[in-house]
Amino acid sequence: MTTTLTPAKVRIEFNDAVVRAFMLAAIAWGAVGMLAGVLIASQLAFHAMNFDTSWFTFGRLRPLHTNAAIFAFVGNMMFAGIYHSSQRLLKQRLPSDFLAWVHFWGWQLIIVAAAITLPMGLTRSKEYAELIWPINALVVVIWVIFAVNFFWTIARRNEPTLYVALWFYIATIITVAMLYIVNHLQIPTSWTHSYPLFGGAQDALVQWWYGHNAVAFFLTTPILGIMYYYMPKAAERPVYSYRLSIVHFWSLVFIYIWAGPHHLLNTALPSWLQSLGMVFSLMLWAPSWGGMLNGLLTLRGAWDKLRTDPVLKFFAAGVTFYGMATFEGPLMAIKSVNALSHYTDWTIGHVHAGTLGWNGFMAAGMFYWLAPRLWKTQLYSVRLADIHFWTGMVGILLYIASMWVSGISQGLMLNAVSPDGVLVYPNFVEVVTSAHAMMITRTIGGALYLAGWVLMIYNLTRTIWGTQAVNGVIEVAAPEHETPSLTFAAAFFNAPVLYSAALVVFSCIWMFGGSLGFLIALPGLILTVITALVHFETSGSTWGQWYERLLASWVPFAVLTFIAVALGGAIQIIPTLTLERTTAIDGIHQKLYSPLELYGRDLYIREGCYLCHSQMIRPFVSESMRYGEPSKLGESMYDYPFQWGSKRTGPDLARVGVKYDDLWHYRHMMNPRSTSPGSIMPNYPWLFTQNSDYSVLPNRIHVQQMLGVPFPKQTPEEIVAAARKQAEEISTSLHGKGVQAVPDREIIALIAYLKQLGQFEKIPAKK
Amino acid sequence: MQKSKAEPIDPLREHVYDGIQEYDNRLPNWWLWTFYGAIIFAVAYWFYYHQAGMDLPNEVILAKAKAEVTARAASLSKGPLTDDQLWSLSLDPATVAAGRLTFVSTCASCHGDNLEGKIGPNLTDQRWIHGGNPVQIVQTVTTGVAAKGMPAWGPLLGAKRVNEVVAFVLSHHKKGEPMVIDPTATASGKP
Numbered sequence: 001m002t003t004t005l006t007p008a009k010v011r012i013e014f015n016d017a018v019v020r021a022f023m024l025a026a027i028a029w030g031a032v033g034m035l036a037g038v039l040i041a042s043q044l045a046f047h048a049m050n051f052d053t054s055w056f057t058f059g060r061l062r063p064l065h066t067n068a069a070i071f072a073f074v075g076n077m078m079f080a081g082i083y084h085s086s087q088r089l090l091k092q093r094l095p096s097d098f099l100a101w102v103h104f105w106g107w108q109l110i111i112v113a114a115a116i117t118l119p120m121g122l123t124r125s126k127e128y129a130e131l132i133w134p135i136n137a138l139v140v141v142i143w144v145i146f147a148v149n150f151f152w153t154i155a156r157r158n159e160p161t162l163y164v165a166l167w168f169y170i171a172t173i174i175t176v177a178m179l180y181i182v183n184h185l186q187i188p189t190s191w192t193h194s195y196p197l198f199g200g201a202q203d204a205l206v207q208w209w210y211g212h213n214a215v216a217f218f219l220t221t222p223i224l225g226i227m228y229y230y231m232p233k234a235a236e237r238p239v240y241s242y243r244l245s246i247v248h249f250w251s252l253v254f255i256y257i258w259a260g261p262h263h264l265l266n267t268a269l270p271s272w273l274q275s276l277g278m279v280f281s282l283m284l285w286a287p288s289w290g291g292m293l294n295g296l297l298t299l300r301g302a303w304d305k306l307r308t309d310p311v312l313k314f315f316a317a318g319v320t321f322y323g324m325a326t327f328e329g330p331l332m333a334i335k336s337v338n339a340l341s342h343y344t345d346w347t348i349g350h351v352h353a354g355t356l357g358w359n360g361f362m363a364a365g366m367f368y369w370l371a372p373r374l375w376k377t378q379l380y381s382v383r384l385a386d387i388h389f390w391t392g393m394v395g396i397l398l399y400i401a402s403m404w405v406s407g408i409s410q411g412l413m414l415n416a417v418s419p420d421g422v423l424v425y426p427n428f429v430e431v432v433t434s435a436h437a438m439m440i441t442r443t444i445g446g447a448l449y450l451a452g453w454v455l456m457i458y459n460l461t462r463t464i465w466g467t468q469a470v471n472g473v474i475e476v477a478a479p480e481h482e483t484p485s486l487t488f489a490a491a492f493f494n495a496p497v498l499y500s501a502a503l504v505v506f507s508c509i510w511m512f513g514g515s516l517g518f519l520i521a522l523p524g525l526i527l528t529v530i531t532a533l534v535h536f537e538t539s540g541s542t543w544g545q546w547y548e549r550l551l552a553s554w555v556p557f558a559v560l561t562f563i564a565v566a567l568g569g570a571i572q573i574i575p576t577l578t579l580e581r582t583t584a585i586d587g588i589h590q591k592l593y594s595p596l597e598l599y600g601r602d603l604y605i606r607e608g609c610y611l612c613h614s615q616m617i618r619p620f621v622s623e624s625m626r627y628g629e630p631s632k633l634g635e636s637m638y639d640y641p642f643q644w645g646s647k648r649t650g651p652d653l654a655r656v657g658v659k660y661d662d663l664w665h666y667r668h669m670m671n672p673r674s675t676s677p678g679s680i681m682p683n684y685p686w687l688f689t690q691n692s693d694y695s696v697l698p699n700r701i702h703v704q705q706m707l708g709v710p711f712p713k714q715t716p717e718e719i720v721a722a723a724r725k726q727a728e729e730i731s732t733s734l735h736g737k738g739v740q741a742v743p744d745r746e747i748i749a750l751i752a753y754l755k756q757l758g759q760f761e762k763i764p765a766k767k
Numbered sequence: 768m769q770k771s772k773a774e775p776i777d778p779l780r781e782h783v784y785d786g787i788q789e790y791d792n793r794l795p796n797w798w799l800w801t802f803y804g805a806i807i808f809a810v811a812y813w814f815y816y817h818q819a820g821m822d823l824p825n826e827v828i829l830a831k832a833k834a835e836v837t838a839r840a841a842s843l844s845k846g847p848l849t850d851d852q853l854w855s856l857s858l859d860p861a862t863v864a865a866g867r868l869t870f871v872s873t874c875a876s877c878h879g880d881n882l883e884g885k886i887g888p889n890l891t892d893q894r895w896i897h898g899g900n901p902v903q904i905v906q907t908v909t910t911g912v913a914a915k916g917m918p919a920w921g922p923l924l925g926a927k928r929v930n931e932v933v934a935f936v937l938s939h940h941k942k943g944e945p946m947v948i949d950p951t952a953t954a955s956g957k958p
Binding site: 088091159161163164229232233239240241243244245247251268271272275278279280283285286287289290293297417418419420421422423427429430510511515518619620621624625626630658659660661662663664667674675676677737 | 822840
């Protein structure tokens, strides 16, 4: 929709309709996601809130909450912010309205599909990657459509160079695509079920490379870009420092990727990966704070506006929470701190400092700023927005504080060993019940935050009610002087890039080269740093000129970004893929699942057991007393997907199979409180009425064989018969203990799986 | 490196993006040194653990930690108790009360609140599956009977609490009462 005014000037009307749509969707899905959060928080406070209903149970609703908050709420918010600001920063309308609307409706379709399938128990059980494969495929298609429309706008821009917000958008689009595709490689066994391409430790590594960087590149970089646009707009002040933007952008995107293994500290993961996860998390502290500084210091000279402008209030608080969470994160990534914090509520509190504080408040600030402009009107009530701010703030603080208290208590209690050499709290349930008050406080905090959100919905509804939507318009003159763009050669063969490349190469030589590598790498590293410093002192200004020309060359810029984000993952993941399975697995390998056990395992996944139970015993005295010997890599080598878990609301289950008998599990799944008084685990009555469908097994086993699991060759009939036979045996055993259990019921398969946990074979040492 | 004085006028960059201007301030020194410090730490950490050989296998670290705990515990313990000592503990109200607490939180879910048996066997009758002498009961509680679903409570509870809980069980029995060893007794308690 461009009309020529004069030969030199064109009038451009932005596509703000799609921005409005994304914004309204974000507001609505935000409410849904938060409501789901309050609900599952209440389930942890009062187990009766599970209502003995399969689709309403914590294990199925928790993924719904996380997916809604991340992809539905922040996703839609991000698209609104990116489309709105990019069109203005590039002085160009989105090239295709059609693609924009396909993006919008496609994304809403994905969300609705997720909201239907997750409560049904259709899940891949990888955190924030739970959706089943047909939805995964749709996500990829829609993301590519988004990317096409975005980069197409860049290609047709009327602004010679790229503003910092756009750097972050580019990094977001490229990296999310890379992470999402690799972590969703899988082989379907049916329309609703699949097994991932990676298993065991490899799956764990890939999953947390993805999981950590979903936080980085879905919840952080796009919001930083949004901060760089809306913060200076709202404050009407220049951004604090361009060169800080450069340094913190490149260090952030390069370093973030490496930090994934900090989710697997003190596990069986090879220790070099754990070390990388820890030290890169520490190195991430300063780059993260660079973003916070550039945000907060942009407010210099505008601090007084915080008193009157709710937009700036939300932004300033949001950026402060970002700073807090990005300090807490590296702290928790220190191995010894992690020994206390991991598997506890502390992590949950940390995540919510980021999502409620940073994402939620930045979103609210952006919506309050956008609504009056997109509908050309005034905000209905500044006072209501203030009340929203303070309600939300109290909500966040209650949430975080209660999770600190419960998380640190859990860590201390579970690790406590008395002087006479025994666990001080041998009974896990003691730890669970001690956190009850904090579970209630957290629910109240979440509810307050939601209440603030509802106030915003009311406020914005009154703001835009009865007004006319207005699209932004600019008049663009043809750029007077073209900034010459760089060729690929000039973009890559340049001092800063070459020095960075040298540092990475020498670091790799050190990491993988043993003693000889060290002897080569150390002088190499020192020499590179010194040369680079001297070079920068003498001709740093030419580096600056090079970078400004790079900003006029979006393709080389995007390629450099891709290389920066791809390196960390490649260097960590590729060596682990080539590990020889039988030798790398420290003398132990997992017993193969029987068909019935595999079926039970898929039920374990369906019910989301991994959300509260880990299967990874860490090498601590307390854990070896409580759960048994530390887990080894070989014990989960045939696990597709891995089930190490990330949270212990209940105890670890890696060796539970040798602890209790079938009758105990039978009663426990029927009513956990009958065997563990005080437990907050839901009842699973439907497992006692629903029948197993063994006919899916031959195909599932076939796919696992394709993945390299050495299942014996069996005909489909043999597989089903083997499952039947084992079910009969368990049923008979239960019968002998006075319980009538029909062999075909799901509970029997689940018991078969649980009884098998902790079974492994020792591999005779090869000489 | 020269020290920059507080500059009265920040350098503004020429270009304006949709009305947004950018300063080009120096990076704060404390920020730079935080970053450098973290990088130096990373290099040193890697050197210490992965070059200087301080990266011990999990088993070694755990064995060391366990040895410390056991050594400390050994200095406090008085060795295993005899049948007679356990019988006399069963007459000590304080020990029995402590044993009751452990029993209720740990054992009652399977053996019943009144030791009448539920998933695990009745503990008040005179039929014993794995032996009814106090020392044998301590043994059963400590190492468990994996095949029958009795967990090994020794590592979880420790010797002191195991003794207490056995004293509590014994308080439902009399020294010298007749005893039947019946390995076939089923788990479910019979009245």
